[in-house]
Amino acid sequence: MMTVSSGCVDVRGAVKRFGGKEVIRSISLQVERGEIFGLLGPSGSGKTTLVKIIAGIDEATNGEIYLLGEKLPKLAMMNRIGYMAQSDALYAELSAKENLEFFGALFGLKGSKLKARMQYVMELVGLGGHLGRTVSAYSGGMKRRLSLAVALMHEPEVLILDEPTVGIDPLLRQSIWRELEALGRSGTTIIVTTHVMDEAEKCNRLGMIREGRLIALGTPADLKNQTGGGTIEEAFLRYGGGQE
Amino acid sequence: MRTGALMKRIVRQFMRDKRTLALLIAAPLLVLTLMYLVFNGDTYKPKLGLIGMPEPVVQQLEAYGAAVSVFEHADDADAALKDGRLDAYVTLQSGGTIVKLEGSDPAKNRAITMLIGRMAQKAAPSAANASLPAPEFQYLHGSSEMTTFDSLGPVLIGVFAFFFVFLIAGVSFLKERTSGTLERLLATPLRRWEIVAGYILGFGLFTGIQAVLIATYSIHVLGLMMTGSLWLVLLITLLLSVTALSLGTFLSAFANTEFQMIQFIPVVIVPQIFFSGLFNMESMSPWLRWLSHLMPLKYGADALRSVMIRGEGWNSVAFEIYLLIALSLFFMAANVLALRKYRKI
Structure with missing residues (x-):
C-alpha cells in the first residue's frame, strides 16, 4: 500500500519556511491515481500550506513536487488541478451561473462545452435548480457546494480540497462525501484535508500531520491496527504522543 | 480571452453594485456643483509689467502693492506674459491706456482691474501726473467674465476623477484578496499580468463613462470655460483615471482591510490635491514646489488647464499625456510584481 506505481502526486522532501519559521518540515508522500487521500491534523499543523504547495499556488522552500509527472509549480498544470480553498471564494454579486x-x-x-459542464457540475452538487440565483441569496451550505462545483468545472485530474465540509451540517457532509467517492471511482485523484476524525475514515489512505511533520501514513485500518487503538482519533493521539 | 472573461465579470459585478456605480459617477458631479456654488475670489498681489510709463505712475503702482517690472518693448512684455512671469502689462497707445492681462486666473484679473481702476480715478480730481487715462483691458486668455470656478474647474475635474477611481478600484482589488477569490484566481492558469490588465479594462470602461460625464456636465451644464478640444479634455481625464486605477490597485496590495485603504487618502490623495494647482504655489518655498513633479494629479490638472482655459493643442500637453501613460504602465508593472507575493509564477 505504501509504495507507488502510477505516482499521481509525488512530494519529495518538501520544506516551507515563512520568515524563520519552518511550517512544513521535510514531508515526502505519494498519492496514486484515483485515490482519495486524506490529510489529517489539527489547525495550524501545516495542512493548508502543504495542499497549496501541491496545488501549485505556493512554492516549497526546499524539496520537489511532481504532479502527473510534471515538476511544480508550472502554470500549464493549473488546467489539470482543481483547488477549493477553505473560504468559499465566490463573487456574491453574481449569480451561480455567472x-x-x-x-x-x-x-x-466556452460555448456548448461550458454550458454542458455547468449543468453537469451543478447537478452533481445538487444545485441544479439554482443556477440563476445570485450567490448572496445562497445559504452557507449552498455556497460551499457551489465552491466545489467551481473547482470541478474544468474536469481536473487532481482535486485538492481544503476542509471542504467545515461548517456544514452532517446531512450535507454525507452528500458531499458521496460525490467525492463517485469522483474517485471515475478516476479523479482527490486530496482532502480535514480535522474531523470520522471523515478521515472515508479516505483510502491517510497522512497525519502535526507541527509540519508527517507523523503517520497508511490506510485508516492500518493506522488503527498499528497503534492497537479502536479509532482514528486514538491512533492520531498515539502517533502524536510518540513525537513529544 | 482570459483577460476578457475577467473584464466581463467586473462589468457584471459593477452593474449589480449600483451604489458604488453611483459614487463613481454622481459624487464627482455633486461635489463639482457644490464647488461651483461656493467658490468666491480672493485677493492677490499682481505682477505688473510697464512700458513707457512716467516714473510717478510706477511709484504709485508699487505703493498700491504691485510687483512692478519695467520693459523697453511690448514684445518682451508679451513673452513674459506668455511664460507666466507677468500677470499683466500696461502701455500707453495713442493717448489711451492698454492693459493686457494673462487672464487665466480670475482672482488675479480682478486684482489688476481694481488696481488700474484706482489709478484712473485719481486722474479726475487732482490731475496729478501719477494717473492714467481711461484704461482698455485686453486678455491673452480668458475674459473679464471668467470666474474662479472657470479657473479651478479643470483642476477639480482632475481631482474628482482621480480620487473616486483610486478609492473604488483599490477597495475592489482588496476585496478580491480578502474574500479568497484572488487565491482561487491564482489556482487557474491566469497570469498575473492578465489579472492586472483585466482590472484596468473592466474598470476602464466605467472610468471612461465617468470621464465623459464629468467633463461634459462641467462644460455644458455648469458652463465651465472651455476654449480647447473636448477630445483632448476627455483623453486627459481618462488617462488621469487610468493612472488612479493602476495606483489604487497597486497600493491595495499594501492594505489588509478596506479601512486601511481609506487611510491612503490623507497620505496619497490629499498631498496631490494641495499640489494640483487648486492653491497658488508661488508663495511656496522652491524645494517644496519641486515635490509637485512627483504627483500624477498635477500633470493631469496642468494639462486640463492648458486645454480648457488657454485653448492649447496637442503639442503643449503631449508631455503630460505621455507622462500619465508612463505612470500608469509603471504602476501596473509594480502591481504585477506585487502579486508575486501570492504566486511566484
Whole structure:
C-alpha cells in the first residue's frame, strides 16, 4: 500500500519556511491515481500550506513536487488541478451561473462545452435548480457546494480540497462525501484535508500531520491496527504522543 | 480571452453594485456643483509689467502693492506674459491706456482691474501726473467674465476623477484578496499580468463613462470655460483615471482591510490635491514646489488647464499625456510584481 506505481502526486522532501519559521518540515508522500487521500491534523499543523504547495499556488522552500509527472509549480498544470480553498471564494454579486462562466472561461471553456459542464457540475452538487440565483441569496451550505462545483468545472485530474465540509451540517457532509467517492471511482485523484476524525475514515489512505511533520501514513485500518487503538482519533493521539 | 472573461465579470459585478456605480459617477458631479456654488475670489498681489510709463505712475503702482517690472518693448512684455512671469502689462497707445492681462486666473484679473481702476480715478480730481487715462483691458486668455470656478474647474475635474477611481478600484482589488477569490484566481492558469490588465479594462470602461460625464456636465451644464478640444479634455481625464486605477490597485496590495485603504487618502490623495494647482504655489518655498513633479494629479490638472482655459493643442500637453501613460504602465508593472507575493509564477 505504501509504495507507488502510477505516482499521481509525488512530494519529495518538501520544506516551507515563512520568515524563520519552518511550517512544513521535510514531508515526502505519494498519492496514486484515483485515490482519495486524506490529510489529517489539527489547525495550524501545516495542512493548508502543504495542499497549496501541491496545488501549485505556493512554492516549497526546499524539496520537489511532481504532479502527473510534471515538476511544480508550472502554470500549464493549473488546467489539470482543481483547488477549493477553505473560504468559499465566490463573487456574491453574481449569480451561480455567472460565477461558473467566469471560472470556466479562465480554464478556456466556452460555448456548448461550458454550458454542458455547468449543468453537469451543478447537478452533481445538487444545485441544479439554482443556477440563476445570485450567490448572496445562497445559504452557507449552498455556497460551499457551489465552491466545489467551481473547482470541478474544468474536469481536473487532481482535486485538492481544503476542509471542504467545515461548517456544514452532517446531512450535507454525507452528500458531499458521496460525490467525492463517485469522483474517485471515475478516476479523479482527490486530496482532502480535514480535522474531523470520522471523515478521515472515508479516505483510502491517510497522512497525519502535526507541527509540519508527517507523523503517520497508511490506510485508516492500518493506522488503527498499528497503534492497537479502536479509532482514528486514538491512533492520531498515539502517533502524536510518540513525537513529544 | 482570459483577460476578457475577467473584464466581463467586473462589468457584471459593477452593474449589480449600483451604489458604488453611483459614487463613481454622481459624487464627482455633486461635489463639482457644490464647488461651483461656493467658490468666491480672493485677493492677490499682481505682477505688473510697464512700458513707457512716467516714473510717478510706477511709484504709485508699487505703493498700491504691485510687483512692478519695467520693459523697453511690448514684445518682451508679451513673452513674459506668455511664460507666466507677468500677470499683466500696461502701455500707453495713442493717448489711451492698454492693459493686457494673462487672464487665466480670475482672482488675479480682478486684482489688476481694481488696481488700474484706482489709478484712473485719481486722474479726475487732482490731475496729478501719477494717473492714467481711461484704461482698455485686453486678455491673452480668458475674459473679464471668467470666474474662479472657470479657473479651478479643470483642476477639480482632475481631482474628482482621480480620487473616486483610486478609492473604488483599490477597495475592489482588496476585496478580491480578502474574500479568497484572488487565491482561487491564482489556482487557474491566469497570469498575473492578465489579472492586472483585466482590472484596468473592466474598470476602464466605467472610468471612461465617468470621464465623459464629468467633463461634459462641467462644460455644458455648469458652463465651465472651455476654449480647447473636448477630445483632448476627455483623453486627459481618462488617462488621469487610468493612472488612479493602476495606483489604487497597486497600493491595495499594501492594505489588509478596506479601512486601511481609506487611510491612503490623507497620505496619497490629499498631498496631490494641495499640489494640483487648486492653491497658488508661488508663495511656496522652491524645494517644496519641486515635490509637485512627483504627483500624477498635477500633470493631469496642468494639462486640463492648458486645454480648457488657454485653448492649447496637442503639442503643449503631449508631455503630460505621455507622462500619465508612463505612470500608469509603471504602476501596473509594480502591481504585477506585487502579486508575486501570492504566486511566484
